[in-house]
Amino acid sequence: MAEQPEKTLFFERVAILGLGLIGGSLALALKSSGVAQHVVAFDLDQTQLELGLSSGVIDEWCESAADTVLEADLIVLAVPVMAVATVLAEIKPVLQSKSILTDVGSVKGYVLEAVEDVFGQVPENFVAGHPIAGSERHGVAASDEKLFNNHKVIITPLKSTNPEAVSAIETMWQCAGASVVMMDPAHHDQVLAQTSHLPHLLAYALIDTLSAQGDSLEIFEYAAGGLRDFSRIAASDPTMWRDIFRSNSDAVLSILNQYQHELSTLQALIEDGDFDQLSAVFARSKKARDHFSEVLARRETNKT
Amino acid sequence: MAEQPEKTLFFERVAILGLGLIGGSLALALKSSGVAQHVVAFDLDQTQLELGLSSGVIDEWCESAADTVLEADLIVLAVPVMAVATVLAEIKPVLQSKSILTDVGSVKGYVLEAVEDVFGQVPENFVAGHPIAGSERHGVAASDEKLFNNHKVIITPLKSTNPEAVSAIETMWQCAGASVVMMDPAHHDQVLAQTSHLPHLLAYALIDTLSAQGDSLEIFEYAAGGLRDFSRIAASDPTMWRDIFRSNSDAVLSILNQYQHELSTLQALIEDGDFDQLSAVFARSKKARDHFSEVLARRETNKT
Numbered sequence: 001m002a003e004q005p006e007k008t009l010f011f012e013r014v015a016i017l018g019l020g021l022i023g024g025s026l027a028l029a030l031k032s033s034g035v036a037q038h039v040v041a042f043d044l045d046q047t048q049l050e051l052g053l054s055s056g057v058i059d060e061w062c063e064s065a066a067d068t069v070l071e072a073d074l075i076v077l078a079v080p081v082m083a084v085a086t087v088l089a090e091i092k093p094v095l096q097s098k099s100i101l102t103d104v105g106s107v108k109g110y111v112l113e114a115v116e117d118v119f120g121q122v123p124e125n126f127v128a129g130h131p132i133a134g135s136e137r138h139g140v141a142a143s144d145e146k147l148f149n150n151h152k153v154i155i156t157p158l159k160s161t162n163p164e165a166v167s168a169i170e171t172m173w174q175c176a177g178a179s180v181v182m183m184d185p186a187h188h189d190q191v192l193a194q195t196s197h198l199p200h201l202l203a204y205a206l207i208d209t210l211s212a213q214g215d216s217l218e219i220f221e222y223a224a225g226g227l228r229d230f231s232r233i234a235a236s237d238p239t240m241w242r243d244i245f246r247s248n249s250d251a252v253l254s255i256l257n258q259y260q261h262e263l264s265t266l267q268a269l270i271e272d273g274d275f276d277q278l279s280a281v282f283a284r285s286k287k288a289r290d291h292f293s294e295v296l297a298r299r300e301t302n303k304t
Numbered sequence: 305m306a307e308q309p310e311k312t313l314f315f316e317r318v319a320i321l322g323l324g325l326i327g328g329s330l331a332l333a334l335k336s337s338g339v340a341q342h343v344v345a346f347d348l349d350q351t352q353l354e355l356g357l358s359s360g361v362i363d364e365w366c367e368s369a370a371d372t373v374l375e376a377d378l379i380v381l382a383v384p385v386m387a388v389a390t391v392l393a394e395i396k397p398v399l400q401s402k403s404i405l406t407d408v409g410s411v412k413g414y415v416l417e418a419v420e421d422v423f424g425q426v427p428e429n430f431v432a433g434h435p436i437a438g439s440e441r442h443g444v445a446a447s448d449e450k451l452f453n454n455h456k457v458i459i460t461p462l463k464s465t466n467p468e469a470v471s472a473i474e475t476m477w478q479c480a481g482a483s484v485v486m487m488d489p490a491h492h493d494q495v496l497a498q499t500s501h502l503p504h505l506l507a508y509a510l511i512d513t514l515s516a517q518g519d520s521l522e523i524f525e526y527a528a529g530g531l532r533d534f535s536r537i538a539a540s541d542p543t544m545w546r547d548i549f550r551s552n553s554d555a556v557l558s559i560l561n562q563y564q565h566e567l568s569t570l571q572a573l574i575e576d577g578d579f580d581q582l583s584a585v586f587a588r589s590k591k592a593r594d595h596f597s598e599v600l601a602r603r604e605t606n607k608t
Contacts, residue, residue: 132526152526181526194514194523195531201570202506202534204589209559209566210498211592219498220596222436222456222485227499229533230506234593238586246579255513256571260564262513266505267560275550282542285508288515289538292524 009035009171015072016041016058017065017087019048022104022131023078024057024143029176032145042068052140065090069099074172077103082243085114092118100165101126102172106192108156108185110247124162127169128185129155130192131178138237149177156185193251197244198259201252203233204241313339313475319376320345320362321369321391323352326408326435327382328361328447333480336449346372356444369394373403378476381407386547389418396422404469405430406476410496412460412489414551428466431473432489433459434496435482442541453481460489497555501548502563505556507537508545 014036016023023041030036040060043049049061062068069075069091079087084103101123105111108128115122133151153173157166170180183191207230210219220231245252269278318340320327327345334340344364347353353365366372373379373395383391388407405427409415412432419426437455457477461470474484487495511534514523524535549556573582 154526191523191526194517195526199510199531199534202510202567204586205563205566205570206503206506207589207593208585209563211589212562213498219495220593222458222495222499227503229537230503231593231597233533234586234589235597236586236590238583238590241586242579242583245574245582246577249574249577253571253574256567256574258516259509259513260567260571262509263506263560263564263567266509267557267564270549270553270557270560273550273553275546278549279542279546281512282508282538282540282545285511285515285538286540286542289511289524289535293535293539 011074012037013072014039015069015075018079019043019052019140021138021142024140025147028145033175035175048140057143066094075101081105081247088118102129102169106244107247108188125165127165151178153178153180154183189251194255197252198255203230206230207234315378316341317376318343318378319373320380322383323347323356323444325442325446328444329451331361332449337479339479352444361447370398379405385409385551392422406433406473410548411551412492429469431469455482457482457484458487494555498559501556502559507534510534511538
């Protein structure tokens with residue numbers, strides 16, 4: 001269960017820049033929890049805006065990012081990480097000092113560099129964040145006010161970030177049902193490279209390797225648990241994942257090198273017929289996995 | 305939905321050698337569908353036998369494999385693949401010509417070689433098989449009469465196999481709710497290396513790599529979809545998987561080499577900053593995955 005925030009939080013006007021699954025779900029969550037009075041959005045794809053308005057996800061949409069953020073006390077950048085700099089440059093001329101800004105990008109170092117490029121330094125009211133939630137579905141039509149329920153959100157404030165802005169973004173995510181963790185931006189990018197970016201790369205590589213086999217349809221037909229789990233991961237959006245690898249390439253390459261070393265070690269054990277050592281690696285992995293599962297389950301139980 | 309077999313099948317006495325999840329589930333399925341009158345089992349672990357008897361999974365257990373198969377019209381080898389030769393050698397002196405034999409091992413070439421080693425040639429009443437079903441749980445206590453429902457079973461008869469025995473095993477699996485596919489043993493082992501064995505190796509390697517990181521508990525805590533799917537796979541039984549890699553090492557090494565080549569290609573694209581090409585690979589994978597999902601879904605729909 002997510003903790004109930006103690007303090008009250010209220011935004012008269014929330015601007016969502018980029019109206020997709022994440023932006024739309026946050027809009028719904030903030031409205032239904034009473035945190036947001038009026039949600040206004042902008043997106044390059046006008047059909048998303050019209051759909052968002054007609055389905056009640058948002059209250060209003062504007063023709064430009066700059067128009068959207070006028071008088072907003074909260075601005076949420078829910079665009080792809082590669083688009084953050086462009087959007088910020090558009091809103092910079094009209095940005096008011098009272099506005100708190102946050103984003104939802106998967107790579108924090110890259111986003112913070114983009115913010116710094118546009119503003120000279122990261123504004124004290126900019127709180128970088130990353131909800132660890134998603135879905136195979138995308139677009140505003142997939143919006144779900146419970147998307148963040150029992151999920152983690154990592155926020156990566158800097159020393160120079162205004163503590164009140166940090167507190168507001170923390171409370172905002174708690175009101176949306178999430179639990180919030182603070183992390184250094186570089187550490188966030190390393191952890192995500194390990195837990196999310198590398199697994200996606202491995203899954204794409206597996207599906208591509210198998211598709212190149214002559215009988216690939218047959219292969220998928222007999223896919224048991226193993227392949228089916230990988231296959232689901234490889235259904236993710238290619239453009240979004242291209243940008244994640246582009247913006248987090250150093251951390252990805254670091255863990256990828258270690259992974260390839262491990263895989264070559266296992267390959268050598270099979271080639272050399274050293275199956276007892278192979279089994280020892282399997283047992284070590286299973287033990288680690290079971291241990292972590294237990295610790296995390298216990299932690300979840302204690303929370304409720 | 306599984307097809308209903310047209311012909312009737314009835315075994316007076318079914319011998320299950322190795323009473324775990326698969327053996328126990330098959331016993332339940334055959335009894336509840338009226339295919340088996342009396343199920344008798346043997347296992348090296350007597351607690352499994354006692355548990356199986358007290359819970360009604362089996363009707364009787366014996367002190368040896370040889371005693372178990374006496375007068376059995378169906379003998380199911382549900383032991384690990386590495387134990388097949390030992391069990392067959394034990395039952396060979398008392399084996400009656402009327403008994404049909406089958407197995408449930410994950411690697412067919414290895415099993416058939418073991419059978420040949422014991423008997424000089426594969427007996428005409430031996431029909432090798434492999435149910436593509438399983439669970440993270442194991443042991444007879446996890447037995448589930450619906451375990452094979454809507455799952456595939458691959459059987460790999462030889463040219464010398466008695467067609468009536470083949471037909472009986474095919475019908476037996478259909479009565480247990482499965483759909484049956486015939487395949488050449490070597491082709492089975494290649495397909496399984498690709499769809500099951502390689503994914504398991506990749507998952508074990510990932511969990512082992514991540515566990516070696518300093519902050520591994522933290523890593524698992526932020527595990528989103530990507531890592532969670534891998535982590536589930538790596539919870540599988542290490543000894544069973546050691547034996548699968550041992551008995552199917554050639555097919556595994558073949559597809560593993562291709563996978564490593566693919567992964568190195570993706571690594572080079574990231575190192576060289578060629579993210580458009582990376583995205584093209586992702587898109588190709590996603591398209592393949594989506595295509596196969598659609599074809600298979602359509603096929604499922606047509607069946608019902």
